[in-house]
Amino acid sequence: MNRPANTKGARRERDRRIRINAWASNHRDCALDTIRRMLAQPVATAMTLAVIGIALLLPALLYVAGSNLGQFTDRLEATNRLTVYLAPDISEQSISEVREALDSSELVSSLQFISSEQAAEDFARWSGLGDVLDSLADNPLPAAFVVQPSSADAGALSSLQELLNGLAGVDLIQVDQRWLERLAGISRLIDRTVMTLVVILAFAVLFITGNSIRTLIANRQAEIRVMDLMGATRGYMARPFLYMGIWYGLFGGLMAWLLLQGMLLFLTEPATALLVSYGPQYQLVGLGGTGAAVLLLGSAGLGWLGAKLAVSRHLRALTRS
Amino acid sequence: MIRFDDVSKRYPGGHEALKLVSFDMGRGEMVFLTGRSGAGKSTLLKLLMLSEPLNQGQILVGGRNIHRLPANKIPYYRRRIGVVFQDHQLLFDRSVYDNVALPLQIDGYDKHEAARRVRAALDKVGLLSKEKLNPMTLSGGEQQRIGIARAVVNRPQILLADEPTGNLDPQLAAEIMALFEQFNQIGVSMLIASHDLSLITRLRHRILTLEHGQLIRDEHHPSRSGASPG
Ligand SMILES: Nc1ncnc2c1ncn2[C@@H]1O[C@H](COP(=O)(O)OP(=O)(O)OP(=O)(O)O)[C@@H](O)[C@H]1O
Ligand SMILES: [Mg+2]
Numbered sequence: 220m221n222r223p224a225n226t227k228g229a230r231r232e233r234d235r236r237i238r239i240n241a242w243a244s245n246h247r248d249c250a251l252d253t254i255r256r257m258l259a260q261p262v263a264t265a266m267t268l269a270v271i272g273i274a275l276l277l278p279a280l281l282y283v284a285g286s287n288l289g290q291f292t293d294r295l296e297a298t299n300r301l302t303v304y305l306a307p308d309i310s311e312q313s314i315s316e317v318r319e320a321l322d323s324s325e326l327v328s329s330l331q332f333i334s335s336e337q338a339a340e341d342f343a344r345w346s347g348l349g350d351v352l353d354s355l356a357d358n359p360l361p362a363a364f365v366v367q368p369s370s371a372d373a374g375a376l377s378s379l380q381e382l383l384n385g386l387a388g389v390d391l392i393q394v395d396q397r398w399l400e401r402l403a404g405i406s407r408l409i410d411r412t413v414m415t416l417v418v419i420l421a422f423a424v425l426f427i428t429g430n431s432i433r434t435l436i437a438n439r440q441a442e443i444r445v446m447d448l449m450g451a452t453r454g455y456m457a458r459p460f461l462y463m464g465i466w467y468g469l470f471g472g473l474m475a476w477l478l479l480q481g482m483l484l485f486l487t488e489p490a491t492a493l494l495v496s497y498g499p500q501y502q503l504v505g506l507g508g509t510g511a512a513v514l515l516l517g518s519a520g521l522g523w524l525g526a527k528l529a530v531s532r533h534l535r536a537l538t539r540s
Numbered sequence: 541m542i543r544f545d546d547v548s549k550r551y552p553g554g555h556e557a558l559k560l561v562s563f564d565m566g567r568g569e570m571v572f573l574t575g576r577s578g579a580g581k582s583t584l585l586k587l588l589m590l591s592e593p594l595n596q597g598q599i600l601v602g603g604r605n606i607h608r609l610p611a612n613k614i615p616y617y618r619r620r621i622g623v624v625f626q627d628h629q630l631l632f633d634r635s636v637y638d639n640v641a642l643p644l645q646i647d648g649y650d651k652h653e654a655a656r657r658v659r660a661a662l663d664k665v666g667l668l669s670k671e672k673l674n675p676m677t678l679s680g681g682e683q684q685r686i687g688i689a690r691a692v693v694n695r696p697q698i699l700l701a702d703e704p705t706g707n708l709d710p711q712l713a714a715e716i717m718a719l720f721e722q723f724n725q726i727g728v729s730m731l732i733a734s735h736d737l738s739l740i741t742r743l744r745h746r747i748l749t750l751e752h753g754q755l756i757r758d759e760h761h762p763s764r765s766g767a768s769p770g
Contacts, residue, residue: 241648450618451646
C-alpha cells in the first residue's frame, strides 16, 4: 500500500532537485552569458565602465585624502599641550620664576623646558635649514615651556591661560592643538564632502546603469515578448539584466580602484616626502582592504539596484499588453 | 476544457474584432477555426493566450476564468499551452535548437532531458539536420515548422495554432496536420486557425467559422461534400 506513495514522493523529490539544479544552472548561464555579451560590445562596455569608474573615483579619492589627514587628527586627543614662549631677552631669574609658578600650580600636570639653543637644534634637525640659522648672528628662537595641562576641561584651560598671562616674561602662548583643530575641521569637511559625493554619485551610477540596461532591454524586445508568451516569469526575464547591472557596478568599481591605485602610485613619492617631514610615523595610506571591499560591493549593489529599477519599469511596458 | 461565454473584444482603435462569441470545447477535442482574413481568428487565440485583454464575457480554461488569473499565475498557465504563431515569433539571434529549447529552459528543464525533447520535436517536423542553423537562413515553411516544434516541445495540454500551414506546400501541410492529429490522439486539446478550407474539411473535425467577429457556424464532423450546420 505504501509503495506507490513512496515512489511518488521519491519522484517528487527528484523533480525538485532537478528544478533547483536547473535554477542554479540558469543563474550560472545568465552570469556567463552577460559577460559574453559585454565582451561582444567592447567599446560600449568600456565606455559605460569608464563613466562608472570615474564617477566612483572621486569619492574614493577624497576618502583617501581624508584618511591621510586623519593620521594627524587621530592624535588630537593625546596632544592638548600648550607651548609657552618666553620673551627673547628674558633673564635666568625670570625663567626660574615662571618655572616655579607653573610647577606649583595644580592646573599643570607636567612641564618641559626647551632652551633657545635646543629649539634651534630641533629646528635645524627637522627643517634642514641649519645653515640659515648658523648664518644669523643671534639665535632668533625663544626659549619655551611645554605645558601639559592636568585637565582638558575648558574652565581649567582658561584659568591656566589667565595664570600664564599674568606671568612676567611670557611672550606668547601657543596652543599646540590649534593647527590640529584646523586640520580636524578640514578633515570633517572632507568627510561631509565624501558623504555628499557618495550620495550624488550613487545616483549617477544608478542612472548610468539604468540607462545602459534600458538600451539592452530595447535591443532584446523580441526575445522578451516571446519569452513572456512562453510563460517566463518576471524574475526569469529580469535575471540577465540584473546580472548585467551587477557586472557593470562591479567592473566599474574595479575600474575606479585601478584608477585610484594608479594615482596613488603617481603621488607616493611627493606625498611621502611631505608626510615624513611631519614625523616618521606619518605615511601615505591607500584605500586598504576594507575600503576596496566597500567600494566593490557598494558599486555592485548600485549596479544591481539601477538594473532593478530599469527592469521593473521597462519589462512591464513590454509584457502582457 | 475551453469555454467562451459571450466574449467581445474591441481594439483600442474602436474596431470590434469579436462580438459575443460563445462555444465550448471538450478535453482532447480537435477544433478548426476558420473565417476570412480579418474575421477575428488570431484575436480569439490571443485572448486565450492572454496576450490581449477582453472587453466583455469570460473565458474558462479547465474551469478557471483565465482573464482573472493573478499576474504571478499567468506564466504557469501559459506553460500549459503550446502556441504556433501566425508570424512564427522566432528569435534570429540563436540557433534552431535554441529556439525550440526556449520553453524548456523557461520551465527549468534539466539540460539532458531538454536536449532529448528538443531533438524529438525537431525530428517530428523533419528539421533535425538543421538544428545548428540560424532560423533566418531557413525557408518560410521551415521556419513555420520550427515554431511548431517549439509549441509541442513542452508537451502542452492545449495547443493553439494560428495558420500553422500557411507557408507550406499541400504535401507538407497534410503531414503537419497528420502530426497534429497524432498529438490530439495522445490527449492534447487542439484549436487550429486556418483558412485552408479544402484541407480542414477533409480532416473531418469540428469547424468553427467566424465572420466579422461573430461565430456564424459550428459544424461537427462535416461531410466532404459540404457544410451541414451543427
Ligand atoms: N492590435 C490591433 N489593433 C487594432 N486592430 C486590430 C489589432 N489586431 C487586429 N486588429 C483588427 O481586428 C480584426 C481581426 O483581426 P485578426 O488578426 O483577429 O484577424 P484574422 O481572422 O486572424 O485574420 P487573418 O486571417 O488575416 O490572420 C481585423 O480587422 C484587424 O484589423
Ligand atoms: Mg490571423
